[in-house]
Amino acid sequence: MEPKAATDQNVTEHNLPDTIAVLSRTPATLDALLRDMPEIWTLRSEGANTWSAFDVIGHLIHGERTDWMPRARIILQFGETRAFDPFDRFAQRRESEGKSLGQLLDEFASLRAANLDELKALKLTPEDLRRRGRHPALGSVTLSQLLATWAAHDLTHLHQVSRIMAHQYRAAVGPWSAYLGVLHCEGHSS
Amino acid sequence: MEPKAATDQNVTEHNLPDTIAVLSRTPATLDALLRDMPEIWTLRSEGANTWSAFDVIGHLIHGERTDWMPRARIILQFGETRAFDPFDRFAQRRESEGKSLGQLLDEFASLRAANLDELKALKLTPEDLRRRGRHPALGSVTLSQLLATWAAHDLTHLHQVSRIMAHQYRAAVGPWSAYLGVLHCEGHSS
Numbered sequence: 001m002e003p004k005a006a007t008d009q010n011v012t013e014h015n016l017p018d019t020i021a022v023l024s025r026t027p028a029t030l031d032a033l034l035r036d037m038p039e040i041w042t043l044r045s046e047g048a049n050t051w052s053a054f055d056v057i058g059h060l061i062h063g064e065r066t067d068w069m070p071r072a073r074i075i076l077q078f079g080e081t082r083a084f085d086p087f088d089r090f091a092q093r094r095e096s097e098g099k100s101l102g103q104l105l106d107e108f109a110s111l112r113a114a115n116l117d118e119l120k121a122l123k124l125t126p127e128d129l130r131r132r133g134r135h136p137a138l139g140s141v142t143l144s145q146l147l148a149t150w151a152a153h154d155l156t157h158l159h160q161v162s163r164i165m166a167h168q169y170r171a172a173v174g175p176w177s178a179y180l181g182v183l184h185c186e187g188h189s190s
Numbered sequence: 191m192e193p194k195a196a197t198d199q200n201v202t203e204h205n206l207p208d209t210i211a212v213l214s215r216t217p218a219t220l221d222a223l224l225r226d227m228p229e230i231w232t233l234r235s236e237g238a239n240t241w242s243a244f245d246v247i248g249h250l251i252h253g254e255r256t257d258w259m260p261r262a263r264i265i266l267q268f269g270e271t272r273a274f275d276p277f278d279r280f281a282q283r284r285e286s287e288g289k290s291l292g293q294l295l296d297e298f299a300s301l302r303a304a305n306l307d308e309l310k311a312l313k314l315t316p317e318d319l320r321r322r323g324r325h326p327a328l329g330s331v332t333l334s335q336l337l338a339t340w341a342a343h344d345l346t347h348l349h350q351v352s353r354i355m356a357h358q359y360r361a362a363v364g365p366w367s368a369y370l371g372v373l374h375c376e377g378h379s380s
Binding site: 013014015017018021022025028029031032033037038040041135138139141142144145146148149151152153155156158159160162163165166169171172173174175176178180181182183185 | 205208211212218219221222223228230231328329331332334335336338339341342343345346348349350352353355356362363364365366368371372
C-alpha cells in the first residue's frame, strides 16, 4: 500500500466489505484493550448512572443477540410491514451478572463471528441493501443504513470506552488535562 | 476476578502499574483496529487540516521518540532547572512519508516496548514520582503527572481514531446518526 496524505474526501456511502472490515476487528480490539486489565480500567464508570467498560461489553453482546442480524432478517422477510422489536439498553445488567470480563469478551467474539458468517452467507445484492424496514422510533430505514450503523455503533462504544478510561485519570494528569481532548468529551456516546 | 457493579468512585490518583497496563496495551489495540484495513478507515480525515488514523500513529511514534521518556529523564536529571523541549505536533508529516501503516504500527510497538523496558528499569519510588519538572507552557508538573498523561494521551488518540473512522459513515447511517454519540463529538481530541 502506498501511503497517501489525508485529504478531505466527500462523504462515503455504505460499502459492505468496509463495514465487515470494522465489524470483524472490534472483538480483537476490545480484547487487546481490556483483557486482564486492572479493575480501575474496566469496572469504573464516569459517575452515577453511567456505564463501565464491563457494561459496554455486555451491551454489545445483547446487540449481537437481539439487534443487528435479527433486524436484518426482519427487513428481508417483512420489509416495512413489521417494525423492529425495541432494543433494551439495560439488558446487560441482568445478562452480565456473575460473569467475568474475560467471559464477556469471549462471548462477544463468538457471537460476532457467528453473525458475520450469517451476514456473508446472505450474499446481499445492491438491491437487497436498498430494501426498507421500519424502526419503531426512526421510521423507514434501509438495510444498508442498518449495517452501516452496526459498524458505527462499534466505533461509538470504542469512543465511549476510551473516554470512560481516561476519566479515571482526570485528576492524575494535573495541568495536562487542558490538552487532552478526551477529558472534554461530554458523554454524548454513553 | 469477581465482577462488581460499576460505581461512582472518587477520582483516582496516579498508580504506576495501572499506567503501565494502559501503555503496554495500546500498540496491540491499534494494531487490531487498523492493520490491513481498507483505506477509507486509515487514510481519510475529518476534513481540511484534520488528521487521519495514519497521521495519529505517526504522532504517537514521534511522542515515543521525543516526548515521554526524554521528559522523564529531564525531570530526574535536572528537575525544574531545565524546561522540556517543546513537542512538534506536525513532525509525523515528514517522518511518516513513504511508509505504510503496517510499518508505522510495527515501529510504534517496538519503540513503546523499549520505552516501557526503560521505565521499568528506573524502579521509580513514590519520592521520584513527586519530583517536579518544568513544562514550557504549563509550568511546574510532576513526574507522576507526566506518566499519567502518557497513558491518557494514548486514550485521547484512541478516542480520536474511533471518531475519525465513524465520521466516514456519517451519511451512510441515515437517521441513526441521532443515536450515535461519536458523530456528535466536536473534534476536541484532534
